[in-house]
Amino acid sequence: MRQIVSPVSLTQKILRPPKPDEGASYRLTTHYIRIEQPEGILLYHTLTGELLLLEKEEAEQLQKLSGVVPAALAELVSHRFLVPEGADETALADQVRDIARRLMEKDIPLTEYLIFTTTACNARCFYCFEAGVRRATMTEDTARAAGEYIADHCGGKPVHLVWFGGEPLVNVKAIDTISDILRQRGVEFRSRMDSNGSLFDETLAARARADWGLEQVQITLDGTEEVYNRRKAYVNSEDSPFQRVLGNIDLLLDAGVQVKVRMNMDEDNERDLYALIDKLTAQFGGKPGFSIAPRVIIENKGSQPYSYAEDERRSLAEKARAMWTYLDQKGVAIKSTLYQGLVLYSCWSDKANAATITPEGRLGRCESHIDQGLWGSVFSEERDEAVLRQWRERREPEERCRTCAIYPRCIRLKKCVTCVESCSPIERMERKIKLERGILNCYEEWKAGRMARADTV
Numbered sequence: 001m002r003q004i005v006s007p008v009s010l011t012q013k014i015l016r017p018p019k020p021d022e023g024a025s026y027r028l029t030t031h032y033i034r035i036e037q038p039e040g041i042l043l044y045h046t047l048t049g050e051l052l053l054l055e056k057e058e059a060e061q062l063q064k065l066s067g068v069v070p071a072a073l074a075e076l077v078s079h080r081f082l083v084p085e086g087a088d089e090t091a092l093a094d095q096v097r098d099i100a101r102r103l104m105e106k107d108i109p110l111t112e113y114l115i116f117t118t119t120a121c122n123a124r125c126f127y128c129f130e131a132g133v134r135r136a137t138m139t140e141d142t143a144r145a146a147g148e149y150i151a152d153h154c155g156g157k158p159v160h161l162v163w164f165g166g167e168p169l170v171n172v173k174a175i176d177t178i179s180d181i182l183r184q185r186g187v188e189f190r191s192r193m194d195s196n197g198s199l200f201d202e203t204l205a206a207r208a209r210a211d212w213g214l215e216q217v218q219i220t221l222d223g224t225e226e227v228y229n230r231r232k233a234y235v236n237s238e239d240s241p242f243q244r245v246l247g248n249i250d251l252l253l254d255a256g257v258q259v260k261v262r263m264n265m266d267e268d269n270e271r272d273l274y275a276l277i278d279k280l281t282a283q284f285g286g287k288p289g290f291s292i293a294p295r296v297i298i299e300n301k302g303s304q305p306y307s308y309a310e311d312e313r314r315s316l317a318e319k320a321r322a323m324w325t326y327l328d329q330k331g332v333a334i335k336s337t338l339y340q341g342l343v344l345y346s347c348w349s350d351k352a353n354a355a356t357i358t359p360e361g362r363l364g365r366c367e368s369h370i371d372q373g374l375w376g377s378v379f380s381e382e383r384d385e386a387v388l389r390q391w392r393e394r395r396e397p398e399e400r401c402r403t404c405a406i407y408p409r410c411i412r413l414k415k416c417v418t419c420v421e422s423c424s425p426i427e428r429m430e431r432k433i434k435l436e437r438g439i440l441n442c443y444e445e446w447k448a449g450r451m452a453r454a455d456t457v
Contacts, residue, residue, distance in 0.1 A: 001052050001053060001054045001055065001058055001075065001076075002052065002053040003050065003051070003052055004042070004051040004052065004053055004442065004443060004446050004451075005049065005050060005051035005338070005340065005442060005446075005451075006050060007045070007048040007049055007050040007079070008048060008049040008340065008341055008342055010100050010103070010104075010341070010342055011047065011048045011049065011096060011100075011342060012048075014096050014099050014100060015048075015080075015096060017078040017079075017080075018077060018078060018080065018083075019078075020069070020074065020077045020078070021084060024084040024085070025067035025068070025084065025085045026065070026067060026068075026069050026077065026082045026083065026084060026085070027065070027067075027082070027083065027084075027085050028062065028065065028081065028082060028083075029045065029080060029081055029082065029083050029089060030089050030402070030403060030404070030405060030407075031045060031046040031047045031089055031093065031405055031406075031407065031408050032044060032045055032046065032081060032405060033046065033405055033406075033432070033435060033436060033439060035436060035439060035440065037053070037443070039053070039055070039056075040053055040054050040055045040056050040058070040059055041053070041054050041059040041062075042054075042439060042440075042443060043081060044338075044435075044439050045079070045080060045081060046405060046406055046407070046408045046409050046435070047080070047089075047092070047093050047096065047408035048079070048080055049339075049340060049341065049342070050079060050080075050081075051338070051439060051442065051443070052079070052081070053443075057072075058072055058073065061073055062076075065082075067085070069082055089402075089407075090397055090401060090402050090407060093407060093408040094397075096342070096408075097342060097343075097344055097408070100342050100344055101344050104344070105352045108352045108353045109153055109154050109155030109157060109353065110150070110153040110154060110353055110354070110355055111154050111155070111157050111158065111159050111160065111353050111354075112159070112160045112161075112162075112348070112351065112353055112354035112355070113150060113159070113160075113161050113162070113354070113355055113356070113357055114161075114162040114164050114348055114354075114355075114356045114357070114367055115138075115146065115161060115162065115163055115164060115168075115174075115178065115356070115357045116138070116164050116165060116166070116168075116356065116357065116358050116359050116367075116370065117137070117138050117143075117163060117164070117165060117166075117168045117170070117171040117172075117174040117175055117359070118135075118136065118137040118138060118165050118166045118167070118168065118170045118171040118174075118359055119133050119134065119135050119136050119137075119165065119166040119359060119370065120135045120136075120137055120165070120166045120167070120170045120171075121165055121166040121167040121170065121196075122167055122170065122196070122198065122199065122234055122235050122236075122237075123167065123196050123198070123232045123233060123234050123235070123241075124232070124233040124234070124235065125220075125222075125231065125232055125233070126231065126233070127264065127266075127297055129368055129417070130166065130370070133370055133371070134371075135166075136358070136359040136360060137170070137171050137174075137359055138171055138174040138359040138360075138361075140173060140174070140177055142174075142359070142360065142361040142378070143173070143174040143177035143178050144177055144181060145361055145378045145379055146174075146178055146357050146361060146378045147177060147178040147179075147180070147181030147182055147185075148181060148185075148378075149378035150178070150182060150187070151181065151182055151185040151187050154187060158187075158188040158189065158190070159182065159187055159188065159189040159190075160189070160190055160191070160192075161178075161189060161190070161191040161192075161213075162191065162192055162193070162194065163175055163191060163192075163193040163194070163195075163212070163214075164193075164194050164356075164367055165194070165195075167195060167196055167198075167199065168193055168194070168195060169195055169199035169200065169204075170199070172204070175212055176211065176212075179191075179211055179212050179213070180211075189213050190213040190215050191212050191213050191214050191215065192214065192215055192216040192217065192218070193208075193214060193216075193217045193218070194217075194218045195217055195218070195219060196219065196220060196232065196245070197217065197219035197245040197248050197249065197252075198234065198241050198244055198245055198248070200248040200251060200252060201248070201251070202251050205248065205251040205252050205254075205255045205257065206251075206255045208252075208255070208257065209255045209256050209257050214257050215257065215258060216257065216258040216259070216260060216289075217252055217257055217258070217259055217260070218260045218261075218262050219245065219249065219259060219260070219261055219262070220261075220262045220263075220264055221242075221245065221261050221262075221263060221276060221280070222263065222264050222269055222273075223269045223272040223273060223275075223276055224242075224272055224275050224276050224279060225240060225242040225243070227269055227272045228241070228242045228276075229241055229242050231269070246283065249261075249284065249290075250283075250284075253284065253287050253288070253289055253290055256289070257289065258289035258290075258291075259284075259289060259290055259291075260291050260292070260293060260334055261280060261290075261291070261292045261293070262293055262294075262295055263276065263277075263292060263293070263294045263295065263323075264295055264296075264297050265294050265295065265296050265297065265316070265319070265320065265323070266296070266297045266316070267312070267315075267316070270316075270319055270323075273294065273323065274323075274326065277292065277323075277326060277327060277330060277332070278330075280292060280332065281330045281331070281332050284332070285330065285331060285332050286331070290332065291332060291333065291334035291335065292327055292332045292333060292334065293327075293333070293334040294320055294323045294324065294327070295430075296313075296316045296317065296320050296426045296430070310425070313424055313425050313426050314425045314426075316426055317425045317426040317428075317429040317430075318429075320426065320429065320430065320433070321429060321433060324433055324437070333437075335437075335441055336434050336435075336437035336438040336441060337438055337441065337442075338435075338438035338439055338441065338442040339438070342408075343408065343409040343410075343411065344411075345411065346411035346412065346413050346416065347366075347413075347416075348365060348366060348367070349365040349366045349391050349392075349413055349415065349416065350365075350391055350392040350394075350411070350413060355376075357378060358370055358371075358374070361377055361378040361379055362374045362376070362377050362378075363375055363376035363377060363378065365388075365391040366391070366415070366416075366417075368417045369415070369417070373387055373390065373391060373415065374387070375387040375388050375391075390414075390415065391413070391415060392413070393413065393414045393415070394411060394412060394413060394414065395412040395413065395414055398423060400423065401423075404423075404428070405432075406428070406431050406432055406435060409431065409435065410431060
């Protein structure tokens with residue numbers, strides 16, 4: 001067997017290699033992903049982060065394992081791929097992550113910010129989670145205070161910003177102001193943006209890369225021209241927004257800004273998205289920085305609320321997997337990387353170094369809670385520690401978590417609006433697809449010699 005990726009160093013510090021117990025009956029760990037390859041099988045441990053390649057004979061012995069570990073597979077015990085029957089791996093994963101967070105979260109500065117430049121938008125997407133949210137736009141004074149706050153609380157470390165809305169480009173002035181202050185204060189920063197892409201032009205695309213440190217824009221396209229224009233429902237649009245956005249994607253790519261097209265998929269537009277993929281591939285396929293990723297809408301909280309039933313969610317999950325395969329065939333799927341570390345946080349909401357900034361300068365944790373769960377302000381040093389603790393509260397594991405391969409990479413927060421009470425099949429499948437793609441990309445890098453080759457285990 002060959003080691004493609006070593007275990008996460010932090011995991012190794014926390015966990016000592018288990019010693020084989022001659023009297024124990026062993027089984028394959030619950031926390032693994034198996035991917036068949038012509039030369040054998042890839043085994044990835046979702047807690048330790050280790051990736052192995054087992055040759056065909058070893059894979060056959062593993063398949064026949066019935067408690068007693070053969071000599072050829074003995075190393076799988078010390079590497080935690082084989083565990084004693086009755087081992088509580090769920091509890092172990094929780095314990096490891098809890099210890100890791102305690103070790104890593106001492107005096108962490110705030111270095112990641114999701115900034116609402118405005119909650120106004122020039123589109124009216126029927127599924128938008130901000131439907132009904134009051135409209136507010138960040139003033140120049142608030143933007144200045146936000147820039148100063150970021151500079152004062154980053155601990156001299158590089159900062160990562162996400163420009164968000166509404167449509168963030170409705171308020172370009174706030175982006176300019178914050179970026180200017182960080183540059184004046186000598187703060188190294190980079191940014192990305194969630195945008196509908198309609199308000200860019202040639203000058204703004206070039207300036208965004210140079211002045212805002214903009215590395216990537218996520219642009220939502222929900223279908224071909226007729227479908228897209230109907231679903232986005234732009235305000236006061238005299239031309240075709242679809243064609244305008246395609247032109248702006250070209251401008252951004254030419255300016256050196258990566259463009260990730262997110263395709264929000266439901267039962268109504270699923271077939272049309274294939275035609276969109278064909279069109280985007282013909283126009284942008286092969287251009288550096290361009291990629292596409294589908295995302296299933298499992299619950300519409302917008303102006304036309306709707307929640308899919310369990311069987312509908314399963315159907316959509318299968319359709320999403322098929323769409324990923326099609327994107328791979330076209331060569332435009334976003335490249336998934338294999339995260340080389342312990343998964344300690346769910347999202348911005350529970351990261352100790354992250355915050356959201358509302359248009360009024362209030363500090364929060366989640367883009368879906370614009371007016372709730374706020375814990376501070378860019379105008380003050382006061383922090384509501386009780387609210388911060390609430391954001392980090394996790395849901396108790398469900399019974400199905402005990403048999404879930406990706407449990408060590410999954411964190412479900414009590415306050416999360418997208419985490420329904422019971423884990424969704426779409427949620428599980430999307431996580432697994434991303435992980436499998438990351439494993440395969442990592443393996444291809446290893447085979448091509450672009451990764452250090454580990455010794456035989």
